[in-house]
Amino acid sequence: MLSEQSFELIELVAKLGSFTSAANHLNKVPSAISYAVKQIEDELGVELFERHHRSVSLTPAGEHFVHQAKSVMQSIIGLKQSTQAVNKGWRPKIAIALDGIVREDGISFLVREFYKTFSDVELHIHREQVNGCWQALNEQRCDIAIGAASNIPVGGPFEHKDLGELRWQFVVSAQHPLTVETHITAEMLQEYAGVCVSDTAADYPETRLGLAQGQRALSVPDWIRAINCVKDGLAVGCLPRHLITPFLQNGSLVNKPCDLNIADTRALLVWNRNVQNEAMRWLIDYLNNDQRLVNSWLLPN
Structure with missing residues (x-):
């Protein structure tokens, strides 16, 4: 079964260019390295290396494997770190910037429904003023901005919806x-x-x-x-x-x-489309489809 050690071994052999060099690096005999690589290849059903007289080189499939393995390794490291953090009390979070121009009536409804739906995700809500929402979005200090000014062009990894007119x-x-x-x-x-x-x-x-x-x-x-x-x-x-x-x-x-x-200007709901998780999708759907909630931001009392 593919493991973190499998990825590390294939990357090492590819980097050093021979089973012998990899064996010396790991203080093992070359036959043990050759056997371990063959087991990985058998599991995948492809050859990762072309065997030469004293060296090996990656096949096209091997090049692909090594390239993708780096991404998988990063994910494994991230998973380890986040799991350890959760064990210490940390929880995943979504940050919302609320522009000062919008009323706060909708926040209580949003928080109540969100915390009913997600028991392991935190909401972090903070106020910004004038152009502050855009800076918070660009600096990734928030994932969603409610009431961002429409006078700044929407670019980058952001999607938006018109909340209404500011008079x-x-x-x-x-x-x-x-x-x-x-x-x-x-x-x-x-x-x-x-x-x-x-x-x-x-x-x-x-x-x-x-x-x-x-x-x-x-x-x-x-x-x-x-x-x-x-x-x-x-x-x-x-x-x-x-x-x-x-x-x-x-x-x-x-x-x-x-x-x-x-x-008169428009106020926007803006979110970072690169943040992809179940809680984020729920929030965007909730904010986009609950007309009572949308109305609460800009309508007079």
Whole structure:
């Protein structure tokens, strides 16, 4: 039966070019090496080596075997390491980056169903902002990104699905001086701080959404803080409509016509197609087909 030792022996003989050299390397007699190689060839039903007077060389089948054996050996090593890791308490994991632009309602449903289905796989979920999901995908810090911005072209080993449209509105606090203006110009904005969310993608050009030219920024870590800063009158700015709808309805935020606008964009579900396992396939199928879950990311409360 083919074993790790079989692969190692064939590779050694191929590298040294003779049974005698391989025998000397292993402190065995040449006949033992020749016999072991013949047993492997009999099991495969092919000759791996052409026998010459004092040397051997790989047949085309032998070349194929040695090439594939290297891949198999890597898999065996990986299997050993992962099995040992599991024995020490490690579990396979899938990492999900959740863009700050999407609501978190769907996460609880996703986690509940996933952990019901898989008892031996961990979910690691973390927040990214602005272009952070793309950097996390490219650096393989996540396998799936929910809400990634569509303004970056989708390339590399990634597939994607459109989650929906992101609509932006310029808003101020109900008590802000700008509420009396019928239209807010870029010049008026110079007097007030503009709120923006810090981009977690350190390797991308800095993106500061919703600032007028020359306007002073108030940079915050997420959209919840951004909304609170505008509600408290500390700043003004363009905010995602699906997150501010309740505050527009209760009057704590006021939508105003403004020269400053952010173009409506699309939010994407993106995943790495090179990550192939049962848990990953389940997640992609779940996210693609559960309309209630998909709607929970972008629809207003």
